[in-house]
Amino acid sequence: MSELRISSIETRGVPGKKRYAMVIDLRRCIGCDACMVACKAEFDVPLGVFRTWVPYKVIGKYPTVRKMFLPRLCNHCDDPPCVRSCPVGATYKVDDGGFVLQHYDRCIGCKACMASCPYNARFMLPKHRTYTDITRVVDKCTFCHHRVTQGLVPACVQTCIGRSRIFGDMNDPSSEVAYLVNTMPTQVLRPEEGTKPHVFYIGADRNHTEIGRKIYDPQSAIELERDVYNRNHS
Amino acid sequence: MLEFNIFHLMPWSGAYAIYFFVIGIAAAMFFFSALSWYRPEFQTIRTQSFNISFILLAAGGLLLIGDLTQPLRFLNIMNPAYLNFSSPLAWGGLNLISFGIVSILYFLVMRKNDEGNSRKLAVVGALLALGLPIYTGFDLTVHQNRPVWNTPLMPVLFVALSLLSGAAVATFIAKGEKLLVMLRRFMLWSAGAVAAMLVSLLGTTAYGGSGSELTFMFMTSGSLGAIFVGLGILAGTVAPIAVLLTNSGKQQGGMMLAGALLLVGGMALRYSILISGQIVQTYY
Numbered sequence: 001m002s003e004l005r006i007s008s009i010e011t012r013g014v015p016g017k018k019r020y021a022m023v024i025d026l027r028r029c030i031g032c033d034a035c036m037v038a039c040k041a042e043f044d045v046p047l048g049v050f051r052t053w054v055p056y057k058v059i060g061k062y063p064t065v066r067k068m069f070l071p072r073l074c075n076h077c078d079d080p081p082c083v084r085s086c087p088v089g090a091t092y093k094v095d096d097g098g099f100v101l102q103h104y105d106r107c108i109g110c111k112a113c114m115a116s117c118p119y120n121a122r123f124m125l126p127k128h129r130t131y132t133d134i135t136r137v138v139d140k141c142t143f144c145h146h147r148v149t150q151g152l153v154p155a156c157v158q159t160c161i162g163r164s165r166i167f168g169d170m171n172d173p174s175s176e177v178a179y180l181v182n183t184m185p186t187q188v189l190r191p192e193e194g195t196k197p198h199v200f201y202i203g204a205d206r207n208h209t210e211i212g213r214k215i216y217d218p219q220s221a222i223e224l225e226r227d228v229y230n231r232n233h234s
Numbered sequence: 235m236l237e238f239n240i241f242h243l244m245p246w247s248g249a250y251a252i253y254f255f256v257i258g259i260a261a262a263m264f265f266f267s268a269l270s271w272y273r274p275e276f277q278t279i280r281t282q283s284f285n286i287s288f289i290l291l292a293a294g295g296l297l298l299i300g301d302l303t304q305p306l307r308f309l310n311i312m313n314p315a316y317l318n319f320s321s322p323l324a325w326g327g328l329n330l331i332s333f334g335i336v337s338i339l340y341f342l343v344m345r346k347n348d349e350g351n352s353r354k355l356a357v358v359g360a361l362l363a364l365g366l367p368i369y370t371g372f373d374l375t376v377h378q379n380r381p382v383w384n385t386p387l388m389p390v391l392f393v394a395l396s397l398l399s400g401a402a403v404a405t406f407i408a409k410g411e412k413l414l415v416m417l418r419r420f421m422l423w424s425a426g427a428v429a430a431m432l433v434s435l436l437g438t439t440a441y442g443g444s445g446s447e448l449t450f451m452f453m454t455s456g457s458l459g460a461i462f463v464g465l466g467i468l469a470g471t472v473a474p475i476a477v478l479l480t481n482s483g484k485q486q487g488g489m490m491l492a493g494a495l496l497l498v499g500g501m502a503l504r505y506s507i508l509i510s511g512q513i514v515q516t517y518y
Contacts, residue, residue, distance in 0.1 A: 055237075057237045058237055087318055108302050108304050109304045111303075116376070123242075123243075211514055215514065
């Protein structure tokens with residue numbers, strides 16, 4: 001696999017280095033949103049913004065229809081564009097583990113990292129928060145760095161009732177994630193961006209995960225909600 | 235993307251387009267002031283164009299700092315321990331600060347009538363001024379996931395837009411037949427270059443992937459159509475070229491009319507290019 005390593009920042013197959021990844025088995029996701037709730041509780045994530053979220057789409061034709069869920073989060077890319085674009089080094093990649101994290105005290109709020117992320121994984125923290133005094137800087141999923149370094153799995157993985165989310169070290173060939181990625185057909189979101197994501201999906205269909213033509217003529221009710229949201233969060 | 239999704243905001247709002255507009259004019263006005271040391275027809279606007287450049291540079295700087303969510307941390311961009319040179323914003327910040335320093339020095343030596351040093355600083359300042367639209371273009375170009383932005387055309391387009399907007403402002407303060415002839419040439423050539431680049435930009439956007447194609451739809455027949463096609467292309471590029479090609483376009487009145495249209499077009503194009511690269515992504 002090392003022949004795929006291009007950028008010096010990548011940790012693919014580097015001996016002695018961990019490379020954490022998540023596999024999300026969409027066949028097992030029931031859309032209970034427990035992962036979103038666990039994440040919100042773990043990090044005091046404010047209203048309106050999410051470190052992980054679960055959009056859905058109704059696919060098929062009546063009577064054979066089903067809801068397809070697509071849990072989303074920061075992909076902790078092996079070659080993350082957000083790290084390149086941050087002018088003050090507030091976004092960085094942890095060498096051992098591959099976590100993409102934020103120095104909150106350095107972030108100037110230019111939002112270049114948000115513009116560069118192909119996955120919309122980053123958001124701006126609002127001015128007021130209930131329990132935490134980190135405000136008005138960019139935030140994102142950390143792969144629960146504080147838990148993983150203590151030998152635990154991320155909060156969303158811990159709480160997943162269908163065991164849809166699996167977490168582990170890709171550089172360890174005996175880990176469950178390495179086994180799944182090596183033996184199952186997996187997909188990553190937007191592979192064409194060259195970011196080499198560390199979130200792998202089982203059962204994701206590109207026809208359903210990408211933007212469709214429907215957004216050109218969105219439902220007016222949704223746009224009304226979006227306007228209200230933009231007013232409250234800009 | 236899906237039937238239920240959370241809402242995503244556009245990271246860069248319209249305020250950035252105003253910054254691009256202001257800083258583009260500031261760069262071109264400094265260039266005209268610098269040119270006055272080498273081309274006599276520009277001598278009459280040497281001080282005035284520098285003053286406009288400096289005021290707009292200060293306004294642009296404040297606008298940029300004000301748009302940060304942590305405005306006081308703009309000093310971090312000058313901290314060598316923090317600077318990340320793989321980011322075009324870091325280079326842009328340094329370019330902006332250097333240009334500000336050179337502008338102040340240029341003002342001081344110009345007041346002393348020190349021609350030798352003024353000429354040298356004029357060249358250095360003009361090169362740094364050229365860097366401003368180039369870096370703003372690179373700011374957009376480097377985001378490989380953004381339709382419209384991710385093209386090598388962007389820095390060149392921003393240089394042409396800067397020259398065009400600067401020449402348009404200069405027609406309002408210009409005195410003398412020879413200067414007007416030069417400014418008319420600047421406006422015609424840069425507007426022609428912008429028009430050619432827009433054709434290329436629209437072509438590559440329309441034939442891109444699904445995201446690019448949707449962006450093309452938003453830019454032409456969607457929510458940005460009136461601004462991009464109406465104000466940016468028709469009223470702001472095609473109409474002023476047509477005015478400049480007529481006989482009245484050779485008089486100052488006609489040139490001022492074309493200049494006003496070019497300024498409207500320059501702002502509309504910058505705004506629609508900035509926003510169009512972000513619309514589709516908010517649905518992902």
